[in-house]
Amino acid sequence: MSLVKAKKHLGQHFLTDKNIAEKIVNSLQSTDKYSQVLEVGPGMGVLSDFLLRKNELETFMIDIDTESFQYLHKKYPDVGDRLINADFLQLNFKDIFPGKLGVIGNFPYNISSQILFKVLDNRDQVVEVVGMFQKEVAQRCAEKPGSKEYGILSVFLQAYYKVEYLFSVKPGVFNPPPKVNSAVIRLTRNEVSKLDCDEKLFWQVVKAGFNQRRKTLRNALSSIFNKENMGDDPMLDLRAERLGVDDFVKLTNLISSTR
Structure with a gap:
């Protein structure tokens, strides 16, 4: 052949x-x-x-x-x-x-x-x-x-x-x-069948955070969420690259609760 x-x-x-x-x-x-x-x-x-x-x-x-x-x-x-x-x-x-x-x-x-x-x-x-x-x-x-x-x-x-x-x-x-x-x-x-958060929102949060990865998450996420409603969680003052999967799940729930 x-x-x-x-x-x-x-x-x-x-x-x-x-x-x-x-x-x-x-x-x-x-x-x-x-x-x-x-x-x-x-x-x-x-x-x-x-x-x-x-x-x-x-x-x-x-x-x-x-x-x-x-x-x-x-x-x-x-x-x-x-x-x-x-x-x-x-x-x-x-x-x-x-x-x-x-x-x-x-x-x-x-x-x-x-x-x-x-x-x-x-x-x-x-x-x-x-x-x-x-x-x-x-x-x-x-x-x-x-x-x-x-x-x-x-x-x-x-x-x-x-x-x-x-x-x-x-x-x-x-x-x-x-x-x-x-x-x-x-x-x-792994054993995760579903994330402990709104998965569609999770994807949005992760993408928005890394699309402006040099900014803190508070500023990076302001393109899709109202910054004034985010609260004062210290995670918001970090850059996206500092957060693991569990952190992003917590952040998604935080964003979800303030929308």
Whole structure:
């Protein structure tokens, strides 16, 4: 079979190191909680080779690239309709997966944040995620309060998942090599089914706080809430990057009570 050509507009950088591929697949640690796993952007199947050896999991693959889809269809004829030629970001999980699942992939860096928000939208089904990201994005996801890297994505992910930075990956193990370093992280669904606040308002508060992250929360939130009604809670005199998930829940309830 002829090899698939990496396409720049799809953000494709094919992993070529099989040891790293095996390490990524073996980073799935919660497979006792789900029986199906979805690989996003399998390319030429370097992760798929190891995924398909996991007999406890039914492996699905989704790739928007028709060339990759045709290549994988020939390489794995037994996979059948579990190989999907579609856009992951448009996928309706409930149409395909009846219950819990894992998600894994060497994710295209140009849509990595969108992939994570798609996971968040389907957090009731997605138990675990193991993925390769641009290193800066991976660090941002796992970062704790108090640093410049900590931001909107950090808070949203950590509200519903345990986020672990697993290991870094150099550009030379990809074809073509990306211009940035990469890293693998793992998300494991926590026990939070619903935050102890108005979740829609929580998202508004977090976004508003970080959209003007150099300002105190009192000033940053004044764009959507009346500053005079906020009260004198000391949290309001901090910047957004100083607050953890529980703090943002408390702040959301404070804002809710004064609206």
